[in-house]
């Protein structure tokens with residue numbers, strides 16, 4: 348049976364206001380709300396789809412960040428067979444080189460045929476996890492994948508090219524695929540089912556001692572984009588804004 | 603290591619991608635600081651002529667049947683040899699679905715650092731845009747060859763056009779491939795060609811449910827335009843792919859682009875910054891869409907749509 352490993356991480360929720368830490372070289376983590384990297388959510392969905400279609404075993408592995416237990420139990424509620432948490436110093440954030448190295452070390456023991464990662468994270472500065480993980484494991488990497496079918500020791504994948512073009516690729520396993528979108532949107536699971544999983548399933552913990560961030564470049568300065576060319580903001584209540592918009596439409600010549 | 607800046611030229615089906623010209627412009631800024639040359643690296647088969655319009659000091663041309671179509675592992679093999687032999691100061695890759703794959707793997711394989719999402723080079727500093735366009739991050743070159751993936755927006759493609767540069771053939775070794783291209787699947791034929799519309803009502807995740815798309819359609823009818831969307835709306839299956847604007851979708855330049863509940867991530871902005879009039883409606887004052895819009899309003903789109911529909915009906 349094909350064994351699929353999915354990696355997940357939490358990233359800043361971009362709907363929230365982001366602030367820079369006093370150091371001036373990192374995000375301020377104090378009020379930062381973390382959510383699952385949406386591409387990881389798609390990777391989990393794609394793995395579950397493959398399990399339903401071809402009877403695979405699915406393991407989800409993730410670093411210990413605040414809120415990660417919920418993500419792992421949710422994955423279990425969706426159908427993941429095993430959930431694993433890497434326990435170490437992840438709270439202040441680690442770079443993707445370090446994350447990929449610890450994932451690679453644990454992966455060797457798990458021995459998957461196929462690894463699905465989210466294609467990128469919104470906070471990636473030193474590249475994404477997938478290619479590093481593949482390389483540290485000596486596996487092939489293909490990213491920006493939207494659609495996977497298993498055929499023996501091969502995966503047939505749909506990779507996105509610029510301009511809406513799709514390339515159908517035959518990839519020899521074992522391989523790491525960076526998932527851009529699952530074949531269908533990530534499914535919803537009822538909170539009650541996740542709660543039930545918290546009682547029934549358990550998270551395997553793997554201790555991580557040293558995180559090795561080498562290979563990632565240091566950020567020398569971090570700031571919010573300058574507000575110089577911001578839009579002219581329309582004031583007033585909704586009625587006033589609507590009236591002003593219609594005036595603008597007339598000026599532009601579309602009304 | 604020498605001071606040259608390599609640019610991995612992206613091309614697809616016989617055409618140089620705009621990102622290649624953008625990278626050449628960025629590489630020129632960096633080369634002025636390092637004092638090296640801008641070197642285009644062109645890989646493929648029968649594509650030597652693609653070098654003609656590149657604003658590079660010279661072009662290295664590697665030809666192999668296995669490079670006829672892009673697959674990441676063929677490119678990785680060819681480039682790994684070239685980069686470790688020549689040790690340039692930096693190597694630029696497109697932050698595209700093609701370039702990112704290659705750059706990431708080579709960074710780990712050759713143990714060389716990678717900086718992603720570079721928007722521009724300012725006095726030798728690499729300026730990147732991360733967190734969906736909400737954060738700028740700066741870094742310098744490492745002590746070793748540094749990989750940089752480039753997003754559009756900091757340079758115009760014309761700035762990287764010129765030539766023809768001198769072309770030097772190089773030998774590349776590509777063997778034992780694990781990825782094979784079986785076929786290309788063409789984009790679906792569109793019911794509406796959003797690239798031809800004067801007015802586009804663009805919806806993003808802020809629209810919340812599939813049913814709410816009706817509201818945007820109503821606005822579209824009143825303004826004589828069509829509805830287009832950001833990627834999450836298409837990934838949800840709420841609108842066909844042909845309605846998607848951005849990096850993986852269409853590039854549109856309408857007279858009016860009314861963005862409702864779209865954050866304005868770089869991948870989306872790429873497809874719409876050239877619109878004549880961008881108006882953005884968003885509840886988040888920090889949304890990057892306000893950086894590219896001409897007019898903006900910080901309101902809940904659901905509170906605005908009804909009054910707007912009424913005002914439009916009155917105006918007719």
Ligand SMILES: Cc1cc2nc3c(=O)[nH]c(=O)nc-3n(C[C@H](O)[C@H](O)[C@H](O)COP(=O)(O)OP(=O)(O)OC[C@H]3O[C@@H](n4cnc5c(N)ncnc54)[C@H](O)[C@@H]3O)c2cc1C
Pocket residue numbers: 361362466467491699734805806807808809831832833834835846847848849850851852862863864865866867868869870873883884885886889901902903904
């Ligand atoms: C390789 C790659 C290619 C991509 N290609 C594309 C592409 O072609 N096109 C594309 O669009 N994206 C693309 N993306 C995705 C892109 O990175 C963003 O994730 C996406 O554009 C976000 O879409 P959004 O703005 O609709 O959603 P979000 O970023 O979630 O933004 C929703 C916005 O709605 C606002 N909002 C919420 N509720 C309301 C309300 N009631 N009233 C007003 N405003 C509200 C919020 O403040 C927020 O700003 C790509 C990503 C990758 C990795």
Ligand SMILES: Nc1ncnc2c1ncn2[C@@H]1O[C@H](COP(=O)(O)O)[C@@H](O)[C@H]1O
Pocket residue numbers: 493494495496503504505530531
């Ligand atoms: N050979 C394939 N490889 C990868 N994905 C596929 C393949 N065939 C179909 N898909 C995906 O599976 C989904 C359903 O496709 P279909 O099989 O046409 O119903 C679509 O989203 C396709 O992208």
